[in-house]
Amino acid sequence: MTEKLRKAFDSMVVYKDLAKTNFFTALSLPSFLRDWLLQRFEDENGEYKIEELAEFIQEYLPRREQWTGIKDRVVSDSERVKFLAKIVIDINIKTSEKTFALPDYGLTHSDTIIEDQVWDDCRAELATGKEVWGVVEIGYRRPAEPKEKGKIKLVSFQNFCPYTIDLDYYKEARKQFSVDEWIDVVLGAIDYNAAGYVKVGQDGKPIKDENGKTIPDPAAKLNMLKRLLPFVEKRLNLVELAPPGTAKSYLFGQVSKYGWLTTGGSMTRAKMFYDIAKRTTGLVSGNDYVALDEIGKMQFPDAAEMASALQGYMEQGVFKVGNFSGVADAGVVILGNIDEKYMNEFESMFVQLPSVFHDRAIVDRFHGFIKGWEIPRMTDDMKARGWALNSEYFCTIMHLLRDEGLYRAVVDALIEVPKGADTRDTEAVKRLSAAYLKLLFPHVKSPEDIEIRDFVNYCLRPSTKMRSIIKYQMGLLDPRFKGKNIPTFKIKEQYAEKDKTADNG
Numbered sequence: 001m002t003e004k005l006r007k008a009f010d011s012m013v014v015y016k017d018l019a020k021t022n023f024f025t026a027l028s029l030p031s032f033l034r035d036w037l038l039q040r041f042e043d044e045n046g047e048y049k050i051e052e053l054a055e056f057i058q059e060y061l062p063r064r065e066q067w068t069g070i071k072d073r074v075v076s077d078s079e080r081v082k083f084l085a086k087i088v089i090d091i092n093i094k095t096s097e098k099t100f101a102l103p104d105y106g107l108t109h110s111d112t113i114i115e116d117q118v119w120d121d122c123r124a125e126l127a128t129g130k131e132v133w134g135v136v137e138i139g140y141r142r143p144a145e146p147k148e149k150g151k152i153k154l155v156s157f158q159n160f161c162p163y164t165i166d167l168d169y170y171k172e173a174r175k176q177f178s179v180d181e182w183i184d185v186v187l188g189a190i191d192y193n194a195a196g197y198v199k200v201g202q203d204g205k206p207i208k209d210e211n212g213k214t215i216p217d218p219a220a221k222l223n224m225l226k227r228l229l230p231f232v233e234k235r236l237n238l239v240e241l242a243p244p245g246t247a248k249s250y251l252f253g254q255v256s257k258y259g260w261l262t263t264g265g266s267m268t269r270a271k272m273f274y275d276i277a278k279r280t281t282g283l284v285s286g287n288d289y290v291a292l293d294e295i296g297k298m299q300f301p302d303a304a305e306m307a308s309a310l311q312g313y314m315e316q317g318v319f320k321v322g323n324f325s326g327v328a329d330a331g332v333v334i335l336g337n338i339d340e341k342y343m344n345e346f347e348s349m350f351v352q353l354p355s356v357f358h359d360r361a362i363v364d365r366f367h368g369f370i371k372g373w374e375i376p377r378m379t380d381d382m383k384a385r386g387w388a389l390n391s392e393y394f395c396t397i398m399h400l401l402r403d404e405g406l407y408r409a410v411v412d413a414l415i416e417v418p419k420g421a422d423t424r425d426t427e428a429v430k431r432l433s434a435a436y437l438k439l440l441f442p443h444v445k446s447p448e449d450i451e452i453r454d455f456v457n458y459c460l461r462p463s464t465k466m467r468s469i470i471k472y473q474m475g476l477l478d479p480r481f482k483g484k485n486i487p488t489f490k491i492k493e494q495y496a497e498k499d500k501t502a503d504n505g
């Protein structure tokens with residue numbers, strides 16, 4: 001399949017060998033940035049000169065401890081310095097002054113300025129999101145008067161993405177692959193080796209066939225890909241409970257530049273939604289998802305306040321704090337490690353989480369549950385090894401797919417909703433199904449473009465199962481919901497009959 005992949009996606013493919021690339025591991029680079037470097041320095045055979053790469057990194061990816069030296073060059077020597085960084089933009093409504101921050105280096109808005117001419121030159125790229133990665137060039141604006149403060153100024157900015165994303169091309173390219181092949185393509189794009197997903201016995205060792213070959217485990221692959229659903233669908237809320245070592249933190253924290261992972265510590269309404277004192281929006285604004293990792297260790301100083309804010313936001317995407325009302329598209333993802341004895345979908349699992357998530361109303365607003373204990377523990381065999389889609393390219397594709405509404409239209413056209421179905425159950429199953437459709441069948445434009453059995457097996461059935469677990473857990477938290485199941489969703493008759501006709505043909 002390697003030649004098919006390279007032919008279909010050309011320059012969007014890079015050679016990855018994460019089991020051996022200790023050079024990148026030591027740098028702790030996110031995968032999208034690592035693949036950008038690989039694309040820049042690899043030749044057509046996937047080889048690169050480590051000396052050239054190291055020299056580039058030394059010049060354009062300074063470590064945090066080098067920041068003082070950079071400031072000295074800018075302020076004392078009036079140098080202009082270029083480097084690759086994450087930049088955050090702010091516009092003062094009262095003064096119209098534009099400022100920037102470099103969070104990885106501790107540079108805040110109070111010490112910076114973006115002059116009007118520079119803003120006009122860079123506006124198209126800087127005004128697109130809360131955080132932008134790119135080549136930043138900074139200088140120093142000296143104070144004109146004794147009482148005036150000097151400022152670090154932005155001289156220029158260039159988005160580090162060296163290509164234009166063509167979403168239609170991506171959709172067309174998908175047609176060249178079978179479903180199984182495409183699942184392997186997606187795994188490679190997020191740094192996983194599809195060949196490493198094999199069936200194992202109770203002893204933890206791979207099961208082999210009569211020829212001594214390991215047996216692939218398609219279910220394990222699909223379980224891993226469930227984590228990507230909030231990457232492609234707006235305001236998709238998920239819970240995953242898993243043992244340590246299944247790489248959930250890596251996937252949510254390193255694969256996409258459009259999401260946010262926060263681990264442990266304290267989470268407040270101000271940090272999550274809106275800070276009244278600072279008049280700044282929180283994590284849900286400008287991110288595709290907010291993943292709360294190690295949720296069991298996370299502190300919520302005012303649980304009632306947070307629960308109220310979450311309840312409103314997870315339902316409609318709207319949050320109100322004081323006199324401020326905001327709208328956002330970020331999904332809320334809860335990631336937790338709980339004792340293995342509680343990892344049972346038929347036993348109460350949410351009681352092991354912070355009290356915020358003991359409320360049935362909050363649990364009801366999660367669309368689906370991921371059984372993380374069914375995702376294999378990470379091994380070197382599962383790390384990408386070979387030609388794969390560039391992670392930077394793929395994470396941008398997933399981000400763009402969030403705005404594509406036709407997939408939900410396809411889902412609405414295909415699914416028959418029974419009378420009396422609970423609205424939240426219906427919405428959850430449809431949202432999850434649309435996300436699966438975007439991820440696995442992005443080329444689909446109408447119900448006629450997908451085999452009904454594929455839609456049922458890869459979209460509807462897993463979505464129904466993910467929501468069913470949430471429904472069952474609600475019953476364990478609130479006796480009024482005990483024994484209530486989600487409705488049985490079927491394919492509308494005209495499409496089901498068409499599928500039967502195809503079988504008979």
